[in-house]
Amino acid sequence: MANSRKSRNPSRNSPGSLEQAFERALADIAARVAISGPEARIGVAFSGGLDSSVLLQLASRYAQEHHLALTAFHVHHGLSPNADAWLAHCERAAAACGVPLVSRQVDVSDHGGRGVEEAARIARYQALGEMCREQGCKLLLTAHHQDDQAETVLLQLVRGAGLPGLSGMTALHVRHELIGDGVSLGRPLLGVGRAALEQACEALGLEHIDDESNGDLRYRRNALRNAVAPALEQHFPGFAARVARSAGHAQAAQSLLQDLAEIDRERCRAASWSDPLYVPELKTLAPRRTDNLLRHWLYLNRVQLPSQSRLEEIRSQMLDAADDMHPFFDFGAMVLRRIGNRLELHPRLGTPPDDPIALQWNGADPIAVPAWRGTLVFEAGDGLGLSREALSRHPLMLHRRAGQERLKLAANRPSRSLKALYQEAEIAPWRRLWSPLLYLNGELVFAAGLGMDVRHLVMGESVALRWVPD
Structure with missing residues (x-):
């Protein structure tokens, strides 16, 4: 059952170390996306839970001190009988901070076989992106923290993910595929543990909601958070910080692979073509290096990355085809084609008009x-x-x-x-x-x-x- 909680010992100030860490992280994020001045607008994803409640408090103080316009955004999924009450709570909490709140209701009843958890995540990010663009916010802040990072990395690990998955979340995501163009995603609490946020919430005397679905172990993240993580913490105290640190190492390695892919992309660009890849040059690369380049190239063109087996199939068929053949791979919205000695990506076009x-x-x-x-x-x-x-x-x-x-x-x-x-x-x-x-x-x-x-x-x-x- 959802409910509201409030601290027993309210205080007017959050712990200094948390606020300082937040300000440093947000200042770095804002500088990287050029957010400054009285015309600058930033948004906060506000569910009303503990994490986003602390985020809203910290962000509202930062916005006032730096003369930034702040807007809170709430997504109403309609999955819980308490959803309307949560929206009302968020409206009161945002008003108490002097922050306008914009909400949007989404429908995830038809999740297309993805599962409710994934469908809700997709709908939430898309709605947040739409609201940000409507309000002129170029930066959206979320309350993801260090324990979330550890959970993300562990989930990717058990899925058998490669370096991009094991890199976890970044503090700044300039282009998030679900949020859409024109809005960057910032995570200023990514270096902060959940315990610190709980202490801050207690110290600030914040009311927050508890989503009853967070205890449903049918959802993988909930199972990891409520069953696996406590056992890991018992046997490996402070494991979340260590896993998050490993994610940082993976991010550094992935960055080097992207640098290598950029070098190879310049080498393999087809003459007189802006983006296609030149097959004879691709054939000079080792298979893993070719795969690295193809992943990077597909990502730059906003194509959902294929599995390793699918990637090997693409490499084999595309590179070994005769010049007069035109093999293609369908990625839904995009199609990968071999045209002569070039690999090209094009949007799915359908058929042109029949009538003049x-x-x-x-x-x-x-x-x-x-x-x-x-x-x-x-x-x-x-x-x-x-x-x-x-x-x-x-x-x-x-x-x-x-x-x-x-x-x-x-x-x-x-x-x-x-x-x-x-x-x-x-x-x-x-x-x-x-x-x-x-x-x-x-x-x-x-x-x-x-x-x-x-x-x-x-x-x-x-x-x-x-x-x-x-």
Whole structure:
């Protein structure tokens, strides 16, 4: 049963060592994400539990002293019959600190097979990110502490995780995949043990809620916290601090692997391509070094990291495929493809529009075409290009391929089928599908990825065309 607790010996000041440690940690986090000045806004994830109650007290004092705007954010999961009472408690506690509270209710009834615990975590972070962006907060603070860190590392250990998992949580997460863009996640209490927070809560006389689900041993973290951790503490006093220290060593090692991956990424970048990897260079790396680079590259492109066995399968099929083959791996929102001698990552696009799309050129601005996931750019000049008068007077239509189109790209070359031109340009079949054709007054004048048909070009007072995919 959820309830509220209050200290028996309230005091107006939290323990000095905790407050000093918090201020040092938060100052470092704020400096790294450039949070300062009267316009700066930070948020606190506030569940109303003991940890976040102490965090709110410390953060509100820090914000007042440093003239920062602070907002508390509460996520109402609706999983407990006490959820409404918890929200009311959080509203009172935030008001007592002079901090506005913003709340959001989420629905985790349909957890898609993830389990309630994981579904609630995902929904919570997504809601927190949305609220932060709505309120203009670029930094969100959570109350994760040293014991949480130890639990995280132990959970990753029993899952057989590699260095990224064994590194646990970092004090600053600039880009959290669930929170989303524009909001950094800070954990200023990560070096503080749970016992210190309990003492601070007692000293401050804070009321806090107890979530009855925290005692449910069906949840893995609860089982670890309530059954395993006490046994470890009995036989290995202070084990949480030592495990957290090991996580720091793992973070240092992982940082070195990322540095190595960056060196290899620069070496393996395909010539004239901004991000794809060049297969012949990848083949010169040892398998584990290739795996390290692939993990890093996938992470940078926000792809969920595959298991080791899956990664080995990707490496084998992608690197050993013939140049005229186009193997691919589906990562849900993203697709990994081999195109010739390159590995490329692309968002899942589906199929382009069936019907032609009419465009109207206004003489200057590019035309964004969301249905085709790209922008048609018009570059006016005095060289070879389409007639400005013709572009202004006649209709422009974007089409998908029908299969018999031909294009003449140079005056000294014959017209050729688009299929032959795509093959010569090494444009993969899936990319051809999303390369629209532009018709001017019923004539094919431009093919995205290939260029303009010279039979329709004039010299002087002309416009060159360029297609920029999103």
